[in-house]
Structures are given as C-alpha cells and as structure tokens.
Amino acid sequence: MRVPVLACLATIGALCCFSPAASAGTKLLVKTRTYEISGTTGAALVEAMDRNGPKHGFMTRAIADTAYTVNWDLAMNRTDGVCHLRQADGVLDLTYTYPRLAQPANARLERRWQRFFAGVRGHEETHGRIARSMMKATERSIRGLKRADNWFCTGTRQEARRRINAVYVEYEAKQKAFDAREHRNGGHVEHLVDALIKP
Structure with a gap:
C-alpha cells in the first residue's frame, strides 16, 4: 500500500545569463517506522496486524505501508523574453511502516514470520522503486524546458507543473496496477498470509 503527496514550488532567478539547460537533481530521504504485534500463532499475528496496522481508508488497515511525498523546487531564469528552467531540485521523502514482533516467537513461527516479512518488505520496496523511477522520469520530462514568456515566467511554470503532474499520474x-496484481485473489499477498497462518 502507498500514500503519495505531490508538491511543486517555483522561483524566478535573477535576470542574467545562464545556460538554458536545466540542472536537475533529486534527493532521497528514507525513514522506517514499525508498529508492534504479538501472538503465539500465525493467525494471531495476522489478527494483530489487522488491528494495529497502518490505516488504509476509513475502516480498514494494511499489513505495511509505503508513504511518500514529492516536492520539486523549480528555479527559472528569463533572458531576452525567454524563460528557462535553470534548475529543478526534487525531494522524494519515503516512509516505510512495517509490523514488528513485540516478543520472540518459537522457532517454527519465527521461520514462517521471517519468510512472511521478507515478502512484505519486498512488496513495499517495489513501491519505493516505482517512486524513484517516477523522479527520474520527471527529471527527463522537464529538462531543458524553455519558452517565450512574461516577466514572471507564468506559462513556463505552468508547463513545468503540467509535465510533473503528467508523470505523477x-x-x-503503475503503483495501482502493481497493488492490483499483488492483492488479487490467489496473488502474492494472499500466499504470504496463508503461509504464515498455516497450522
């Protein structure tokens, strides 16, 4: 599961000569949070995740969660009536939330838990990889942006936001399609849960 947020800031640089090519760079911030669960069986652990996991919608909870915010800081430069995207700095702030056993499990349950958790972590990290690919695609889409524009580079900023939003959509x-495949009946998530609760 993932929770995305997109924001875009724009500034206009001083009116002097700069290269028209945009200098783009992205920064990745990653945080991991956990919530505690306990139980002596796989079924009890699944019930604890259903009770304590991150909220998914109004009434349901998820096993784990990938939340991210995306911020772009765009610096414009205007020369001879043409606005150039001088610099585009993006920040992808990823937060993973995972369950954590509050107390040690017996050896058999521990083995099943480790397999289950590896699958859950792989699922959430795929969401993170898709988000990182989005940042790279956004960089490509806005690199070299320029157009004749007013003193405030209004149209250029609008075009940059349009391109950023198009990549985001x-x-x-892709994120939703991945979740649909993973969460379908008989899909990967169901197999993970079944393997954890098997007697």
Whole structure:
C-alpha cells in the first residue's frame, strides 16, 4: 500500500545569463517506522496486524505501508523574453511502516514470520522503486524546458507543473496496477498470509 503527496514550488532567478539547460537533481530521504504485534500463532499475528496496522481508508488497515511525498523546487531564469528552467531540485521523502514482533516467537513461527516479512518488505520496496523511477522520469520530462514568456515566467511554470503532474499520474497508475496484481485473489499477498497462518 502507498500514500503519495505531490508538491511543486517555483522561483524566478535573477535576470542574467545562464545556460538554458536545466540542472536537475533529486534527493532521497528514507525513514522506517514499525508498529508492534504479538501472538503465539500465525493467525494471531495476522489478527494483530489487522488491528494495529497502518490505516488504509476509513475502516480498514494494511499489513505495511509505503508513504511518500514529492516536492520539486523549480528555479527559472528569463533572458531576452525567454524563460528557462535553470534548475529543478526534487525531494522524494519515503516512509516505510512495517509490523514488528513485540516478543520472540518459537522457532517454527519465527521461520514462517521471517519468510512472511521478507515478502512484505519486498512488496513495499517495489513501491519505493516505482517512486524513484517516477523522479527520474520527471527529471527527463522537464529538462531543458524553455519558452517565450512574461516577466514572471507564468506559462513556463505552468508547463513545468503540467509535465510533473503528467508523470505523477502515469506512475500512480503503475503503483495501482502493481497493488492490483499483488492483492488479487490467489496473488502474492494472499500466499504470504496463508503461509504464515498455516497450522
């Protein structure tokens, strides 16, 4: 599961000569949070995750969660009536939330838990990889942006935001398609849960 947020800031640089090519860079911030669960059986652990996991919608909870915010700081430069995207700095702030056993499990349950948790972590890290790919695609989409524009570079900023939003929509569709495959009946998540609760 993932929770995305997108923001875009724009500034206009001083009116002097700069290269028209945009200098783009992205920064990745990663945090991991946990919530405690306890139980002596796989079924009890699943019940604890259903009770204590991160909220997913109004009434349900998820096993784990990948939340991210995306911020772009765009610096514009205007020369001879043409606005150039001089610099684009993006920040992807990822937060993973995972369950954590509050107390040691017996050896058999511990083995099943470790397999289950590895699958859950792999699922959430795939969401993170898709988000990182989105940042790279956004960089490519806005690199070299320039157009004749007013003193405030209004149209250029609007075009940059349009491109950023278009990439965001494309990659949100990829996130949803991945979740749909993983969470379908008989899918990967169901197999993980079944393997954990088997007697």
